[in-house]
Amino acid sequence: MSAEHNVIDLDGKDRQPAGRTAPVRLAASRKWNVWLVAAFVVGIVLGGVGVGELRDSREERERKGSVSLVAFPASTGSGGADATDVLQLDGQLAVINAGPAPITVNSATGQRPGVQVHNTGQPRLLRPGGTAWISVKLRIECALAFGSEPLSIRFSVETADRQVREVSYPVAVAGSAWHQGAERPCTVLADLAKRHG
Missing domain, CATH: 2.60.40.10 (Immunoglobulins)
Structure with missing residues (x-):
């Protein structure tokens, strides 16, 4: 009997052989990383816009109060x-x-x-x-x-x-x-x- 038998994971829902689950997890991990990077970029953009709006608002208040x-x-x-x-x-x-x-x-x-x-x-x-x-x-x-x-x-x-x-x-x-x-x-x-x- 060969040591290269495919092992079936009985706990998994998709019942894929063990050799095939690693690429699926790697793909899911990559998608998660892409989502994290996208959320980070959106946060930076929104934060920059918010800071810009606050600065503009403060300058407008100073202008009106001078x-x-x-x-x-x-x-x-x-x-x-x-x-x-x-x-x-x-x-x-x-x-x-x-x-x-x-x-x-x-x-x-x-x-x-x-x-x-x-x-x-x-x-x-x-x-x-x-x-x-x-x-x-x-x-x-x-x-x-x-x-x-x-x-x-x-x-x-x-x-x-x-x-x-x-x-x-x-x-x-x-x-x-x-x-x-x-x-x-x-x-x-x-x-x-x-x-x-």
Whole structure:
């Protein structure tokens, strides 16, 4: 009797000879490996897409929440004096949205020795690159107002993501439209003070 008899596996369902089961298991193992590699590749692709979407979402939130603005005195209007050398004037502040998303300027206030400013108008929506003229009340002490120190104006701003943020911007008062508008009244007040003093 030869040692090369085929052995029948009685436990197996397909009742194949023992010599034939090894290639079937090898083929099944290869299919399983292909499925694992495919699942791994799909996972990498989906993970990459997910990370990209998260990054894009975060960048969009940062873009909507950023505030960048520029402000400068635009004009002065009517007013009067409430003390010997103190002017109360109406004026305008020009505000430019230098950021990438729309903002709404709710308020603008500033104070330093000699100058006080606060807005008097309604909130103003500014598109990116847009300019708004905000109505303000100015209180100017002629003797102190026009030094070289800038006036820091604090803005309350609502961003595109509906968050309210406080930002400040330094505004030069000396040589500005506010300075030019106050020069003549300040000169008149100084002359009156000399005559009465």
